[in-house]
Amino acid sequence: MWDDLTWGLQMMLVGMGAVFALLLALMLVLMLIGRLDRPEPEPTPELSLRTGPEGSTEIVLDHTGLDQATIAAIAVAVVTHAEHRRRQAGPEVRAHPPGSQLFASRWVSVGRSHQTQPFRRN
Amino acid sequence: MNSDTLHYLLQGVQNVTWQSLSMVAIGLLLIWLAIVKEYEPLLLIPIGAGAVLANLPLSPLVGPGGALTVLYEMGVANELFPLLIFVGIGAMTDFGPLLENPRMVLLGAAGQFGIFLTLILALMLGFSHNQAASIGIIGAIDGPTSIYVSNKLAPELVGPITVAAYSYMSLVPIIMPPIMRLLTTPKERAIRMPYSSRPISRRTRILFPIVVTIVVGTLVPFATPLIGMLMLGNLMRESKVVERLTGAASNELANVVTLFLGLAIGATMVGERFLQLSTLFILALGLIAFCLDTVMGLVFGKLLNALSRGTFNPLIGAAGISAFPMAARVVQREAQRENFDNFILMHAMGANAAGQVASVVAGGVLLALMGAA
Numbered sequence: 001m002w003d004d005l006t007w008g009l010q011m012m013l014v015g016m017g018a019v020f021a022l023l024l025a026l027m028l029v030l031m032l033i034g035r036l037d038r039p040e041p042e043p044t045p046e047l048s049l050r051t052g053p054e055g056s057t058e059i060v061l062d063h064t065g066l067d068q069a070t071i072a073a074i075a076v077a078v079v080t081h082a083e084h085r086r087r088q089a090g091p092e093v094r095a096h097p098p099g100s101q102l103f104a105s106r107w108v109s110v111g112r113s114h115q116t117q118p119f120r121r122n
Numbered sequence: 123m124n125s126d127t128l129h130y131l132l133q134g135v136q137n138v139t140w141q142s143l144s145m146v147a148i149g150l151l152l153i154w155l156a157i158v159k160e161y162e163p164l165l166l167i168p169i170g171a172g173a174v175l176a177n178l179p180l181s182p183l184v185g186p187g188g189a190l191t192v193l194y195e196m197g198v199a200n201e202l203f204p205l206l207i208f209v210g211i212g213a214m215t216d217f218g219p220l221l222e223n224p225r226m227v228l229l230g231a232a233g234q235f236g237i238f239l240t241l242i243l244a245l246m247l248g249f250s251h252n253q254a255a256s257i258g259i260i261g262a263i264d265g266p267t268s269i270y271v272s273n274k275l276a277p278e279l280v281g282p283i284t285v286a287a288y289s290y291m292s293l294v295p296i297i298m299p300p301i302m303r304l305l306t307t308p309k310e311r312a313i314r315m316p317y318s319s320r321p322i323s324r325r326t327r328i329l330f331p332i333v334v335t336i337v338v339g340t341l342v343p344f345a346t347p348l349i350g351m352l353m354l355g356n357l358m359r360e361s362k363v364v365e366r367l368t369g370a371a372s373n374e375l376a377n378v379v380t381l382f383l384g385l386a387i388g389a390t391m392v393g394e395r396f397l398q399l400s401t402l403f404i405l406a407l408g409l410i411a412f413c414l415d416t417v418m419g420l421v422f423g424k425l426l427n428a429l430s431r432g433t434f435n436p437l438i439g440a441a442g443i444s445a446f447p448m449a450a451r452v453v454q455r456e457a458q459r460e461n462f463d464n465f466i467l468m469h470a471m472g473a474n475a476a477g478q479v480a481s482v483v484a485g486g487v488l489l490a491l492m493g494a495a
Contacts, residue, residue, distance in 0.1 A: 008254070019484050
Protein backbone atom coordinates (compact mmCIF):
# COMPACT_ATOMS: atom_id res chain seq x y z
CA MET A 1 0.00 0.00 0.00
CA TRP A 2 2.66 2.50 1.09
CA ASP A 3 4.92 1.34 -1.72
CA ASP A 4 2.15 1.97 -4.22
CA LEU A 5 1.46 5.38 -2.73
CA THR A 6 5.13 6.31 -2.86
CA TRP A 7 5.35 5.08 -6.45
CA GLY A 8 2.24 7.05 -7.40
CA LEU A 9 3.55 10.24 -5.81
CA GLN A 10 6.87 9.79 -7.59
CA MET A 11 5.00 9.31 -10.87
CA MET A 12 3.03 12.48 -10.26
CA LEU A 13 6.10 14.48 -9.35
CA VAL A 14 8.17 13.30 -12.29
CA GLY A 15 5.23 13.17 -14.74
CA MET A 16 3.86 16.63 -14.04
CA GLY A 17 7.39 18.01 -13.87
CA ALA A 18 8.09 16.56 -17.31
CA VAL A 19 4.79 17.83 -18.72
CA PHE A 20 5.42 21.35 -17.40
CA ALA A 21 9.04 21.35 -18.57
CA LEU A 22 8.09 20.16 -22.06
CA LEU A 23 5.30 22.62 -22.46
CA LEU A 24 7.46 25.41 -21.09
CA ALA A 25 10.04 24.58 -23.76
CA LEU A 26 7.27 24.56 -26.34
CA MET A 27 6.01 27.92 -25.09
CA LEU A 28 9.47 29.45 -25.43
CA VAL A 29 9.84 28.07 -28.95
CA LEU A 30 6.43 29.44 -29.94
CA MET A 31 7.26 32.84 -28.46
CA LEU A 32 10.53 32.84 -30.36
CA ILE A 33 8.76 32.01 -33.62
CA GLY A 34 6.20 34.72 -32.93
CA ARG A 35 8.98 37.23 -32.31
CA LEU A 36 11.03 36.28 -35.36
CA ASP A 37 8.09 36.01 -37.73
CA ARG A 38 6.17 39.09 -36.68
CA PRO A 39 4.18 40.48 -39.61
CA GLU A 40 5.23 43.90 -40.88
CA PRO A 41 3.03 46.55 -39.24
CA GLU A 42 0.98 48.63 -41.64
CA PRO A 43 2.32 52.18 -41.96
CA THR A 44 0.37 54.56 -39.74
CA PRO A 45 -0.06 58.16 -40.75
CA GLU A 46 2.42 60.34 -38.98
CA LEU A 47 1.13 63.46 -37.37
CA SER A 48 3.03 66.66 -37.33
CA LEU A 49 2.34 70.15 -36.15
CA ARG A 50 2.60 73.25 -38.24
CA THR A 51 1.93 76.87 -37.55
CA GLY A 52 -1.10 78.34 -39.27
CA PRO A 53 -1.29 81.68 -41.03
CA GLU A 54 -2.43 83.51 -37.88
CA GLY A 55 0.06 81.86 -35.59
CA SER A 56 -2.35 79.01 -34.60
CA THR A 57 -1.07 75.45 -34.36
CA GLU A 58 -2.77 72.77 -36.45
CA ILE A 59 -2.26 69.02 -36.92
CA VAL A 60 -1.22 67.90 -40.38
CA LEU A 61 -1.43 64.37 -41.75
CA ASP A 62 1.81 64.11 -43.65
CA HIS A 63 0.98 61.29 -46.03
CA THR A 64 -2.15 63.04 -47.40
CA GLY A 65 -1.24 66.60 -46.74
CA LEU A 66 -4.76 67.31 -45.44
CA ASP A 67 -5.32 69.37 -42.36
CA GLN A 68 -8.03 68.83 -39.73
CA ALA A 69 -10.47 71.37 -41.18
CA THR A 70 -10.34 69.76 -44.63
CA ILE A 71 -10.88 66.29 -43.22
CA ALA A 72 -13.86 67.54 -41.17
CA ALA A 73 -15.32 69.21 -44.27
CA ILE A 74 -14.99 65.97 -46.27
CA ALA A 75 -16.65 64.02 -43.46
CA VAL A 76 -19.58 66.44 -43.34
CA ALA A 77 -19.90 66.31 -47.13
CA VAL A 78 -19.98 62.48 -47.09
CA VAL A 79 -22.65 62.39 -44.36
CA THR A 80 -24.74 65.03 -46.11
CA HIS A 81 -24.47 63.18 -49.40
CA ALA A 82 -25.57 59.90 -47.75
CA GLU A 83 -28.53 61.69 -46.17
CA HIS A 84 -29.44 63.24 -49.51
CA ARG A 85 -29.35 59.84 -51.23
CA ARG A 86 -31.55 58.41 -48.49
CA ARG A 87 -34.13 61.16 -48.97
CA GLN A 88 -34.10 60.55 -52.68
CA ALA A 89 -34.80 56.88 -52.06
CA GLY A 90 -37.80 57.41 -49.81
CA PRO A 91 -39.75 60.29 -48.27
CA GLU A 92 -39.05 61.40 -44.72
CA VAL A 93 -42.52 60.40 -43.50
CA ARG A 94 -41.63 56.75 -43.74
CA ALA A 95 -41.15 55.20 -40.34
CA HIS A 96 -38.64 52.66 -41.63
CA PRO A 97 -35.80 53.06 -44.10
CA PRO A 98 -36.60 51.96 -47.64
CA GLY A 99 -35.74 48.40 -48.40
CA SER A 100 -36.25 47.23 -44.84
CA GLN A 101 -39.71 45.85 -45.59
CA LEU A 102 -40.67 46.65 -42.01
CA PHE A 103 -43.41 48.97 -43.21
CA ALA A 104 -45.03 46.04 -44.97
CA SER A 105 -45.53 44.18 -41.75
CA ARG A 106 -48.08 46.79 -40.62
CA TRP A 107 -50.21 46.19 -43.68
CA VAL A 108 -49.81 42.47 -43.28
CA SER A 109 -50.89 42.60 -39.65
CA VAL A 110 -53.85 44.86 -40.46
CA GLY A 111 -54.90 42.46 -43.22
CA ARG A 112 -54.55 39.47 -40.94
CA SER A 113 -56.53 41.03 -38.13
CA HIS A 114 -59.21 42.05 -40.61
CA GLN A 115 -59.36 38.54 -41.99
CA THR A 116 -59.17 36.80 -38.65
CA GLN A 117 -62.24 37.87 -36.76
CA PRO A 118 -63.61 34.85 -34.96
CA PHE A 119 -66.65 36.81 -33.74
CA ARG A 120 -67.86 37.54 -37.30
CA ARG A 121 -69.39 34.86 -39.51
CA ASN A 122 -68.96 35.11 -43.28
CA MET B 123 -37.18 -33.39 -37.34
CA ASN B 124 -35.63 -34.57 -34.12
CA SER B 125 -34.73 -32.98 -30.77
CA ASP B 126 -31.44 -31.67 -32.19
CA THR B 127 -33.33 -29.57 -34.75
CA LEU B 128 -35.32 -27.93 -32.01
CA HIS B 129 -32.11 -27.40 -30.08
CA TYR B 130 -30.46 -25.66 -33.04
CA LEU B 131 -33.55 -23.55 -33.58
CA LEU B 132 -33.68 -22.39 -29.98
CA GLN B 133 -29.98 -22.19 -29.19
CA GLY B 134 -30.10 -18.38 -29.21
CA VAL B 135 -32.74 -18.29 -26.51
CA GLN B 136 -30.96 -21.03 -24.55
CA ASN B 137 -27.75 -18.99 -24.44
CA VAL B 138 -29.24 -15.83 -23.04
CA THR B 139 -27.46 -14.95 -19.81
CA TRP B 140 -28.06 -12.23 -17.27
CA GLN B 141 -24.75 -10.70 -18.27
CA SER B 142 -25.69 -10.50 -21.93
CA LEU B 143 -29.09 -9.06 -21.08
CA SER B 144 -27.48 -6.46 -18.81
CA MET B 145 -25.01 -5.48 -21.51
CA VAL B 146 -27.75 -5.18 -24.11
CA ALA B 147 -29.53 -2.87 -21.65
CA ILE B 148 -26.33 -0.85 -21.17
CA GLY B 149 -25.87 -0.65 -24.94
CA LEU B 150 -29.44 0.58 -25.33
CA LEU B 151 -28.84 3.10 -22.53
CA LEU B 152 -25.85 4.50 -24.44
CA ILE B 153 -27.97 4.72 -27.60
CA TRP B 154 -30.72 6.45 -25.61
CA LEU B 155 -28.22 8.95 -24.17
CA ALA B 156 -26.93 9.66 -27.66
CA ILE B 157 -30.32 10.10 -29.30
CA VAL B 158 -32.42 11.68 -26.57
CA LYS B 159 -29.80 13.59 -24.59
CA GLU B 160 -27.42 14.09 -27.55
CA TYR B 161 -24.41 13.11 -25.42
CA GLU B 162 -21.54 12.53 -27.89
CA PRO B 163 -23.90 10.79 -30.37
CA LEU B 164 -21.13 10.25 -32.92
CA LEU B 165 -19.38 7.88 -30.53
CA LEU B 166 -22.09 6.62 -28.23
CA ILE B 167 -24.37 5.28 -30.99
CA PRO B 168 -21.64 3.07 -32.53
CA ILE B 169 -20.39 2.03 -29.07
CA GLY B 170 -23.94 1.23 -27.91
CA ALA B 171 -24.68 -0.64 -31.13
CA GLY B 172 -21.40 -2.55 -30.81
CA ALA B 173 -22.26 -3.51 -27.23
CA VAL B 174 -25.72 -4.74 -28.24
CA LEU B 175 -24.41 -6.69 -31.26
CA ALA B 176 -21.57 -8.26 -29.29
CA ASN B 177 -23.84 -9.40 -26.46
CA LEU B 178 -26.63 -10.99 -28.42
CA PRO B 179 -26.43 -14.73 -27.74
CA LEU B 180 -23.83 -16.57 -29.81
CA SER B 181 -23.18 -13.39 -31.80
CA PRO B 182 -21.09 -14.34 -34.85
CA LEU B 183 -19.85 -10.74 -35.00
CA VAL B 184 -17.44 -11.25 -32.10
CA GLY B 185 -16.33 -14.79 -32.78
CA PRO B 186 -13.12 -15.68 -34.62
CA GLY B 187 -13.26 -13.86 -37.95
CA GLY B 188 -16.37 -11.95 -36.91
CA ALA B 189 -16.80 -8.49 -38.40
CA LEU B 190 -16.39 -6.66 -35.08
CA THR B 191 -13.39 -8.76 -34.13
CA VAL B 192 -11.81 -7.93 -37.48
CA LEU B 193 -12.48 -4.22 -36.89
CA TYR B 194 -10.89 -4.46 -33.43
CA GLU B 195 -7.80 -6.22 -34.69
CA MET B 196 -7.29 -4.01 -37.73
CA GLY B 197 -7.73 -0.69 -35.92
CA VAL B 198 -7.78 -0.82 -32.15
CA ALA B 199 -5.32 -3.56 -31.25
CA ASN B 200 -2.61 -1.84 -33.29
CA GLU B 201 -3.73 1.72 -32.31
CA LEU B 202 -4.42 2.68 -35.92
CA PHE B 203 -7.90 4.15 -35.44
CA PRO B 204 -7.04 6.63 -32.64
CA LEU B 205 -4.15 7.91 -34.72
CA LEU B 206 -6.32 8.35 -37.83
CA ILE B 207 -8.86 10.24 -35.73
CA PHE B 208 -6.05 12.53 -34.60
CA VAL B 209 -5.38 13.46 -38.25
CA GLY B 210 -9.00 14.55 -38.49
CA ILE B 211 -8.87 16.46 -35.19
CA GLY B 212 -5.72 18.27 -36.33
CA ALA B 213 -7.41 19.20 -39.61
CA MET B 214 -10.37 20.62 -37.69
CA THR B 215 -8.47 22.50 -34.96
CA ASP B 216 -7.47 26.14 -35.19
CA PHE B 217 -4.44 26.72 -32.99
CA GLY B 218 -4.54 30.46 -33.76
CA PRO B 219 -5.70 31.52 -30.26
CA LEU B 220 -2.79 29.56 -28.78
CA LEU B 221 -0.30 31.10 -31.22
CA GLU B 222 -1.56 34.56 -30.31
CA ASN B 223 -0.77 33.92 -26.67
CA PRO B 224 1.73 31.04 -26.20
CA ARG B 225 1.70 31.53 -22.41
CA MET B 226 -1.61 29.69 -22.39
CA VAL B 227 0.38 26.48 -22.92
CA LEU B 228 1.04 26.39 -19.18
CA LEU B 229 -2.69 26.26 -18.46
CA GLY B 230 -2.85 23.16 -20.64
CA ALA B 231 -0.14 21.59 -18.48
CA ALA B 232 -2.03 22.37 -15.25
CA GLY B 233 -5.12 20.67 -16.67
CA GLN B 234 -3.31 17.32 -16.67
CA PHE B 235 -2.89 16.98 -12.91
CA GLY B 236 -6.01 14.82 -12.74
CA ILE B 237 -4.19 12.04 -14.62
CA PHE B 238 -1.66 11.48 -11.87
CA LEU B 239 -3.98 12.13 -8.93
CA THR B 240 -6.42 9.56 -10.34
CA LEU B 241 -3.53 7.15 -10.89
CA ILE B 242 -2.79 7.33 -7.16
CA LEU B 243 -6.47 6.76 -6.28
CA ALA B 244 -6.60 3.75 -8.63
CA LEU B 245 -3.53 2.30 -6.93
CA MET B 246 -5.26 2.72 -3.57
CA LEU B 247 -8.21 0.71 -4.92
CA GLY B 248 -5.94 -2.20 -5.77
CA PHE B 249 -5.38 -1.78 -9.49
CA SER B 250 -1.99 -2.76 -10.89
CA HIS B 251 0.50 -0.07 -11.96
CA ASN B 252 -0.34 -0.42 -15.65
CA GLN B 253 -4.07 -0.48 -14.99
CA ALA B 254 -3.85 2.56 -12.69
CA ALA B 255 -1.94 4.51 -15.34
CA SER B 256 -4.56 3.54 -17.93
CA ILE B 257 -7.37 4.69 -15.67
CA GLY B 258 -5.50 7.89 -14.90
CA ILE B 259 -5.30 8.75 -18.59
CA ILE B 260 -9.06 9.34 -18.57
CA GLY B 261 -7.94 12.60 -16.94
CA ALA B 262 -6.40 13.64 -20.25
CA ILE B 263 -10.05 14.18 -21.28
CA ASP B 264 -9.22 13.16 -24.78
CA GLY B 265 -10.82 10.05 -26.27
CA PRO B 266 -8.16 8.93 -28.76
CA THR B 267 -5.34 9.52 -26.24
CA SER B 268 -7.21 7.46 -23.63
CA ILE B 269 -7.73 4.61 -26.10
CA TYR B 270 -4.14 4.75 -27.34
CA VAL B 271 -2.52 4.73 -23.90
CA SER B 272 -4.86 2.24 -22.24
CA ASN B 273 -4.56 -0.12 -25.18
CA LYS B 274 -0.79 -0.15 -24.72
CA LEU B 275 -0.81 -0.50 -20.93
CA ALA B 276 -3.96 -2.44 -20.06
CA PRO B 277 -5.87 -3.64 -23.15
CA GLU B 278 -8.38 -5.47 -20.94
CA LEU B 279 -9.67 -2.10 -19.68
CA VAL B 280 -10.07 -0.33 -23.03
CA GLY B 281 -13.85 -0.79 -23.08
CA PRO B 282 -14.78 0.79 -19.74
CA ILE B 283 -12.08 3.46 -20.07
CA THR B 284 -13.38 4.53 -23.48
CA VAL B 285 -16.97 4.58 -22.31
CA ALA B 286 -15.98 6.63 -19.25
CA ALA B 287 -13.85 9.07 -21.29
CA TYR B 288 -16.47 9.77 -23.94
CA SER B 289 -19.44 9.76 -21.57
CA TYR B 290 -17.89 12.28 -19.21
CA MET B 291 -16.62 14.39 -22.10
CA SER B 292 -20.20 14.84 -23.19
CA LEU B 293 -21.06 15.80 -19.61
CA VAL B 294 -18.49 18.62 -19.45
CA PRO B 295 -21.24 21.32 -19.44
CA ILE B 296 -22.77 19.59 -16.41
CA ILE B 297 -19.62 18.57 -14.50
CA MET B 298 -17.58 21.78 -14.75
CA PRO B 299 -19.89 24.68 -13.79
CA PRO B 300 -20.57 23.64 -10.15
CA ILE B 301 -16.81 23.24 -9.54
CA MET B 302 -16.14 26.62 -11.15
CA ARG B 303 -18.74 28.33 -8.97
CA LEU B 304 -17.44 26.59 -5.88
CA LEU B 305 -13.80 27.56 -6.36
CA THR B 306 -14.16 31.11 -7.68
CA THR B 307 -15.89 34.19 -6.37
CA PRO B 308 -18.40 36.15 -8.48
CA LYS B 309 -15.89 38.99 -8.56
CA GLU B 310 -13.20 36.71 -10.02
CA ARG B 311 -15.58 35.27 -12.60
CA ALA B 312 -16.53 38.76 -13.71
CA ILE B 313 -12.93 39.83 -14.42
CA ARG B 314 -12.75 41.22 -17.92
CA MET B 315 -9.64 40.52 -19.94
CA PRO B 316 -8.94 42.70 -22.97
CA TYR B 317 -8.36 40.70 -26.11
CA SER B 318 -6.38 42.14 -28.96
CA SER B 319 -6.20 39.81 -31.91
CA ARG B 320 -2.59 39.60 -32.99
CA PRO B 321 -2.18 38.79 -36.67
CA ILE B 322 -0.51 35.40 -37.13
CA SER B 323 1.38 35.02 -40.38
CA ARG B 324 0.79 32.02 -42.60
CA ARG B 325 4.44 31.08 -42.15
CA THR B 326 3.99 30.85 -38.34
CA ARG B 327 0.83 28.79 -38.73
CA ILE B 328 2.71 26.35 -40.98
CA LEU B 329 5.79 26.31 -38.75
CA PHE B 330 3.70 25.51 -35.64
CA PRO B 331 2.80 21.89 -36.48
CA ILE B 332 6.29 21.19 -37.79
CA VAL B 333 8.07 22.65 -34.76
CA VAL B 334 5.70 21.01 -32.26
CA THR B 335 6.18 17.61 -33.90
CA ILE B 336 9.96 17.92 -33.87
CA VAL B 337 10.21 19.36 -30.33
CA VAL B 338 7.71 16.99 -28.69
CA GLY B 339 8.79 14.00 -30.79
CA THR B 340 12.41 14.53 -29.83
CA LEU B 341 11.76 15.10 -26.15
CA VAL B 342 9.04 12.45 -25.72
CA PRO B 343 9.38 9.80 -28.44
CA PHE B 344 6.38 7.94 -27.01
CA ALA B 345 4.17 10.87 -27.94
CA THR B 346 5.38 10.95 -31.56
CA PRO B 347 2.51 8.89 -33.05
CA LEU B 348 -0.15 11.01 -31.34
CA ILE B 349 1.41 14.44 -31.80
CA GLY B 350 2.69 13.57 -35.28
CA MET B 351 -0.77 12.65 -36.56
CA LEU B 352 -2.43 15.61 -34.83
CA MET B 353 0.06 18.02 -36.33
CA LEU B 354 -0.06 16.37 -39.76
CA GLY B 355 -3.75 17.17 -39.92
CA ASN B 356 -3.07 20.73 -38.77
CA LEU B 357 -0.25 21.16 -41.30
CA MET B 358 -2.60 20.12 -44.11
CA ARG B 359 -5.15 22.63 -42.84
CA GLU B 360 -2.76 25.55 -42.51
CA SER B 361 -0.84 24.90 -45.72
CA LYS B 362 -4.05 25.59 -47.66
CA VAL B 363 -2.68 23.69 -50.65
CA VAL B 364 -4.38 20.33 -50.00
CA GLU B 365 -7.95 21.39 -49.45
CA ARG B 366 -9.20 18.00 -50.63
CA LEU B 367 -7.02 16.10 -48.17
CA THR B 368 -7.97 18.44 -45.36
CA GLY B 369 -11.64 18.01 -46.18
CA ALA B 370 -11.27 14.25 -46.43
CA ALA B 371 -9.39 14.04 -43.11
CA SER B 372 -11.86 16.19 -41.20
CA ASN B 373 -14.96 14.64 -42.76
CA GLU B 374 -14.81 11.28 -44.51
CA LEU B 375 -11.79 9.83 -42.70
CA ALA B 376 -12.85 11.08 -39.25
CA ASN B 377 -16.43 9.88 -39.76
CA VAL B 378 -15.55 6.43 -41.07
CA VAL B 379 -12.91 5.80 -38.43
CA THR B 380 -15.21 7.09 -35.67
CA LEU B 381 -17.84 4.56 -36.76
CA PHE B 382 -15.35 1.70 -36.90
CA LEU B 383 -13.71 2.71 -33.61
CA GLY B 384 -17.05 2.98 -31.82
CA LEU B 385 -18.21 -0.42 -33.06
CA ALA B 386 -14.89 -2.07 -32.20
CA ILE B 387 -14.84 -0.54 -28.70
CA GLY B 388 -18.48 -1.52 -28.16
CA ALA B 389 -17.59 -5.07 -29.15
CA THR B 390 -15.10 -5.26 -26.28
CA MET B 391 -17.95 -4.73 -23.80
CA VAL B 392 -18.82 -8.40 -23.48
CA GLY B 393 -20.85 -9.08 -20.34
CA GLU B 394 -18.56 -11.58 -18.67
CA ARG B 395 -15.61 -9.19 -18.83
CA PHE B 396 -17.42 -5.85 -18.47
CA LEU B 397 -19.77 -6.53 -15.58
CA GLN B 398 -17.26 -6.44 -12.80
CA LEU B 399 -16.68 -4.29 -9.76
CA SER B 400 -13.59 -2.87 -11.45
CA THR B 401 -15.80 -1.32 -14.17
CA LEU B 402 -17.75 0.59 -11.57
CA PHE B 403 -14.48 1.76 -10.02
CA ILE B 404 -13.24 2.91 -13.44
CA LEU B 405 -16.42 4.88 -14.10
CA ALA B 406 -16.17 6.52 -10.67
CA LEU B 407 -12.45 7.24 -11.05
CA GLY B 408 -13.07 8.72 -14.51
CA LEU B 409 -15.52 11.19 -13.01
CA ILE B 410 -13.04 12.03 -10.26
CA ALA B 411 -10.31 12.56 -12.88
CA PHE B 412 -12.52 15.08 -14.72
CA CYS B 413 -13.28 16.94 -11.49
CA LEU B 414 -9.63 16.97 -10.39
CA ASP B 415 -8.52 18.35 -13.75
CA THR B 416 -11.02 21.16 -13.48
CA VAL B 417 -10.05 21.85 -9.87
CA MET B 418 -6.33 21.98 -10.63
CA GLY B 419 -6.91 24.13 -13.71
CA LEU B 420 -8.87 26.60 -11.59
CA VAL B 421 -6.23 26.55 -8.85
CA PHE B 422 -3.56 27.35 -11.43
CA GLY B 423 -5.83 30.06 -12.83
CA LYS B 424 -6.11 31.55 -9.36
CA LEU B 425 -2.33 31.45 -9.05
CA LEU B 426 -2.02 33.38 -12.32
CA ASN B 427 -4.70 35.73 -11.05
CA ALA B 428 -2.61 36.44 -7.98
CA LEU B 429 0.58 36.86 -10.03
CA SER B 430 -1.16 39.24 -12.43
CA ARG B 431 -2.57 41.28 -9.52
CA GLY B 432 -6.16 40.39 -10.26
CA THR B 433 -6.25 40.95 -14.01
CA PHE B 434 -6.43 37.27 -15.00
CA ASN B 435 -9.82 35.55 -14.92
CA PRO B 436 -9.20 32.22 -13.12
CA LEU B 437 -12.05 30.55 -15.01
CA ILE B 438 -9.73 30.32 -18.01
CA GLY B 439 -7.65 27.80 -16.07
CA ALA B 440 -10.56 25.36 -16.29
CA ALA B 441 -10.33 25.47 -20.09
CA GLY B 442 -6.84 23.98 -19.84
CA ILE B 443 -8.35 20.51 -19.70
CA SER B 444 -8.70 19.09 -23.19
CA ALA B 445 -12.36 18.48 -24.26
CA PHE B 446 -11.87 20.87 -27.16
CA PRO B 447 -13.82 23.16 -27.71
CA MET B 448 -16.59 22.37 -25.22
CA ALA B 449 -14.55 23.40 -22.15
CA ALA B 450 -13.84 26.85 -23.60
CA ARG B 451 -17.53 27.36 -24.34
CA VAL B 452 -18.46 26.40 -20.78
CA VAL B 453 -15.89 28.88 -19.42
CA GLN B 454 -17.32 31.66 -21.59
CA ARG B 455 -20.85 30.80 -20.49
CA GLU B 456 -19.90 30.95 -16.81
CA ALA B 457 -18.10 34.27 -17.24
CA GLN B 458 -21.07 35.68 -19.12
CA ARG B 459 -23.42 34.45 -16.45
CA GLU B 460 -21.68 36.77 -14.00
CA ASN B 461 -21.23 39.68 -16.39
CA PHE B 462 -23.20 39.55 -19.63
CA ASP B 463 -20.74 41.80 -21.48
CA ASN B 464 -17.70 39.73 -20.50
CA PHE B 465 -16.07 38.04 -23.48
CA ILE B 466 -13.19 35.71 -22.58
CA LEU B 467 -13.89 33.04 -25.18
CA MET B 468 -10.72 33.66 -27.19
CA HIS B 469 -8.50 33.43 -24.11
CA ALA B 470 -10.33 30.24 -23.14
CA MET B 471 -9.90 28.84 -26.65
CA GLY B 472 -6.14 29.42 -26.37
CA ALA B 473 -6.03 27.51 -23.09
CA ASN B 474 -8.26 24.80 -24.53
CA ALA B 475 -6.06 24.33 -27.61
CA ALA B 476 -3.09 24.13 -25.24
CA GLY B 477 -4.96 21.44 -23.31
CA GLN B 478 -5.29 19.46 -26.55
CA VAL B 479 -1.52 19.48 -27.06
CA ALA B 480 -0.82 18.99 -23.34
CA SER B 481 -3.03 15.90 -23.11
CA VAL B 482 -1.06 14.28 -25.92
CA VAL B 483 2.22 15.23 -24.26
CA ALA B 484 0.96 13.88 -20.92
CA GLY B 485 -0.04 10.62 -22.62
CA GLY B 486 3.46 10.31 -24.10
CA VAL B 487 5.09 11.11 -20.75
CA LEU B 488 2.94 8.51 -19.02
CA LEU B 489 3.90 5.87 -21.58
CA ALA B 490 7.54 6.83 -21.21
CA LEU B 491 7.37 6.57 -17.42
CA MET B 492 5.68 3.20 -17.67
CA GLY B 493 8.30 2.06 -20.17
CA ALA B 494 5.69 0.87 -22.67
CA ALA B 495 6.89 0.62 -26.20
